[in-house]
């Protein structure tokens with residue numbers, strides 16, 4: 001479970017102060033797939049970064065599966081992020097000179113897993129996203145949708161409990177977007193991974209269990225799951 005209490009985040013000071021998040025309370029249950037939507041500049045990416053442990057809040061607390069994200073030391077927070085969470089971005093963030101297999105294996109190697117084992121796990125993750133025939137391909141040799149699949153394989157390779165996705169379909173056409181969200185849904189259902197997606201696309205949001213709506217740094221709807 002992900003829980004945020006009274007989360008605030010400001011940038012700058014004085015006349016240039018921007019209050020990007022204002023006293024946000026939020027709860028996301030284990031194995032939920034939720035979207036965060038709202039107008040440009042309302043704070044979606046900031047919320048994702050603060051929830052995921054990338055960017056420290058100005059005030060408030062975040063817990064992920066009982067781990068007090070900002071109560072922990074920076075080193076423990078980074079280790080937690082690496083082991084328990086995965087990230088998917090609009091621009092894929094793949095390393096151009098590495099093959100699909102090497103891109104997926106990189107975070108495992110970073111965790112000290114021997115390369116033979118890392119390659120085996122990475123091959124399996126690429127199979128799960130339907131790219132078993134593209135292991136040796138470089139990002140430039142793959143389509144946008146295929147590159148996003150590689151990024152998703154990299155996100156799932158360490159079997160995280162949460163995947164954070166910031167506009168994962170922002171660079172893709174409608175059909176490919178649909179396939180990528182379908183893949184995330186499949187991972188959510190088969191692996192029980194909690195998935196949090198920031199999106200502008202109502203169709204993407206509509207494929208999630210719940211829509212969290214933001215406006216001007218606040219959540220205006222969907223802060224908690226409505227129990228059946």
Ligand SMILES: Nc1ncnc2c1ncn2[C@@H]1O[C@H](COP(=O)(O)OP(=O)(O)OP(=O)(O)O)[C@@H](O)[C@H]1O
Nearest residue numbers: 011012018020038039040041042043044045046047
């Ligand atoms: N590093 C930063 N320094 C200063 N201001 C920032 C910074 N990051 C975000 N902001 C400001 O915080 C507010 C929220 O930005 P954020 O990127 O979270 O919005 P968003 O809803 O994700 O927008 P978009 O849909 O356009 O990506 C905006 O006013 C933005 O200009």
